[in-house]
Amino acid sequence: MYQSIKPIINREKLQKVTVRAGQFVKLDVDIKGEPPPTITWHFANKPLETGANVKIENEDYNTKVTLSETTRKNTGVYTIKAENDSGKDEATVEINILDKPDRPEGPLEVMNVHKEGCKLKWKKPKDDGGLPLTGYVLEKMDPTTGRWVPAGFVDPEKTEHEITGLEPNKKYHFRVKAVNEEGESEPLGTDTAILAKNPYDTPAAPGLPEIVDWNENSVKLKWEPPIRDGGAPITGKM
Structure with a gap:
């Protein structure tokens, strides 16, 4: 006759x-107790069961869990529970799967557009991949060539950047990627192309001047205002 022992x-x-990410994790845990305890695993507040990339092997006084093809979704606290007629025991283990960060949170805002540049602004990614971010890579694409080229790199504390070196009156797409030691995230891009131009144009010419009065020292002229102000108030005449 066995002695009743609470699980340990x-x-x-x-x-x-x-x-x-992609590597496997194997846990091999011994458990004492009489009669042999019933063993269960839990993750994310749910029972953990054998599935696509999870294998659980329970036998008397031992349990094994193998995680294969791991991703960030496997990161978290795993709980093991053992129970028999004499009582129960519970323990936890933390598993951290390192990977590239999530893409930055959008939208990717484009502000202060002018003929040679603009300002980009975004938000930090929700998940840094389990490692500190090392920065953000910015790229620009000329739709006529379809090629992405570097447009800047900023420190991880910053979430905005001034883009320079654009060609006036060309359309550009922009994107930003978060970076950690594992690599670059998926990109966050602009929805539409941005035209590199000043927010205003050169005004149209005024009407032909007419002499309305004169004397030996001066001439008084009159003309019609330009039909287009270029998008900004006329500030003077020359």
């Missing part, structure tokens, strides 16, 4: 695990 989970192998 061996926590020696339940140390924090950190691996790169």
Whole structure:
């Protein structure tokens, strides 16, 4: 006749695990108790079961969990529970899967557009991939060539950047990618092309001047205002 013993989970192998995305994680945990405890695993407040990339092997006094083809979705706290007629025990282990960051949060705003540049603004990604961001890569594309070329790199603390070196009256697309030690995120891009031009144009010419009065020292002229002000108030005449 066996002696009734409350479950005891061996926590020696339940140390924090950190691996790169795509690698596998294997937990091998011994459990004491009489009668042999019933063992269950839980993750994200749900029972963890054998599935596409999860394999659970329970036997008397031991449990094994293998995670294959890991992604950031596998990051979190895993809970093991053991229970028999004499009581129960519970323990946790943290698993961290390192990967590229999420793309920056949008929209990618384009402001202060002029003929040679503009200002871009975005938000930090929701997930940094488990590693500190090292910065943001900015790129521009000329729709006539379809090629993306570098447009700047900014520190991770910044979420805006002044773009320079645009060719006047050309249309451009822009995009930004977050970067950590694992690589670059998917890009966040502008929805439409941006025309590199000043917010105003050169005004149209005024009407022909007419002499309405004169004397030996001066001439008084009159003319019609230009039919187009170029998008900004006329500030003077020459």
